[in-house]
Amino acid sequence: MSKTTILLAEDEPALGQIIKESLETRDFNVLLCENGNIAMDVYHKESPQILVLDVMMPKKDGFTLAKEIRAIDDAIPIIFLTAKSQTKDVVEGFNIGGNDYLKKPFSMEELIVRINNLLNRTQIQKSSEILKIGNYSFDFPKQILHFDGIEQQLTHRESHLLFHLVQNKNKVLDRSLILNKLWGIDDFFTARSMDVFITKLRKKLKKDDSIQIINVRGFGYKLVF
Template identity: 85%
Template sequence: MHKTTILLAEDEPALGQIIKESLETRDFNVLLCDDGEKALDTYQTKNPELLVLDVMMPKKDGFTLAKDIRAIDDSIPIIFLTAKSQTQDVVEGFTIGGNDYLKKPFSMEELIVRINNLLNRTKVQKTSEILQIGDYTFDFPKQTLQHNGDEFVQLTHREAHLLFHLVKNKNKVLDRSLILNKLWGNDDFFNARSMDVFITKLRKKLNRDNSIQILNVRGFGYKLIC
């Protein structure tokens, strides 16, 4: 049975352990980090399905961490935990891209209800994200490609997100700078070269259908033709 993986970033050891153990008794898999930098590394390597972020953390606070993650992934659910009660803090949390906001102290039951609500909402959204690309079926939530019912090809997190944006802009130019800032965090030379490598990998994974092309539109970006 699949267990939902939650990344919990909380720098208070006792509270972090209580939340972790409570969620694990409800069949969640919990990755606990005690600062924002560790949380970002864990997010990038473990691909959690939901984030619970304390706002006040060392090295990288919850708001900064959320901004970094939103530059990579605009759909993962984020819940902020905070002792702050000012309206402007709540507004900032939602503006950054948070989906929910829980003020300390809170009950575990309330946190679990909010987690389940967000996961259910995300599940409904993701059912519409199985896309057809020529002879390929692209399952964006599962990050897989399948050619005419053959074996699944697993995509990396970044390959899947890049392909998703190409498909959503099918037969139109996908702005290079825009997608670099969204998925890589900035559009410098090294990230641009990295994106070229990912485009080459996607071309190879889609090469069984000759009607599919990813064109390099010099000076502008890329265009998926199908």
């Protein structure tokens, strides 16, 4: 079995080498890059399976790099490493499309657990089926909502969240379960991020009055139509 390739972008040489060597002892193939520009080149050349990106990097920071990669790849898992701990920074990381956010200093065991969690997470089977949501048609693979000839392009996170809501139509979608599945962690910051995406989905589904995304306080959300 071939090794999983991790693209690690970290501008602190000592820390980068420690992370690289620790991950290699767990049988990962690690591509260490010292800045975002190099990381982007390596991403195109090597096709890694997961990205571990420092946020504060010279030439191109981790957030900018993630935005550029998310524009062409909505599936690859992304973990941010950062000393920044303000709520707005954490929320921005998840809104960009990050799957996890690890604050420095961290233990290598924690990073490895989070990497394995993302790699082992059950992938949604992308069928060609068009899902009906009231008077909307939802093309999940293409991440497009259709209504009366008008198309709305959804983001990666919006699409996956809506898919799970549809799959659990008229049932409560457990908040903790979906946060762990789509964000990789259930905490205050990811919960706030999820609330933002729910609000966005409500706006995009507002043309059909029969559709509601109900907040079941303390439990989660329920899509009704």
